[in-house]
Amino acid sequence: MEIGIDSFVEITPDPASGKTMSPVDRMHDLLEEIEFADQVGLSVFGIGEHHR
Numbered sequence: 001m002e003i004g005i006d007s008f009v010e011i012t013p014d015p016a017s018g019k020t021m022s023p024v025d026r027m028h029d030l031l032e033e034i035e036f037a038d039q040v041g042l043s044v045f046g047i048g049e050h051h052r
Contacts, residue, residue: 002043002044003043003044004042004043004044004045004046005037005042005044006044006045006046006047006048007030007033007045007046007047007048008047008048008049008050009026009030009047009048010050011023011026
């Protein structure tokens, strides 16, 4: 069995400040999330696609 998580890698405004993260910063955070998922032993990190 494989266990994992997925993300749509959305960029939404911070509820507290109302500011939106830059795409570069979001990509940096995404790579950190993927590395952490690997460190804790998850088998899969999926990236979804959403058509708005």
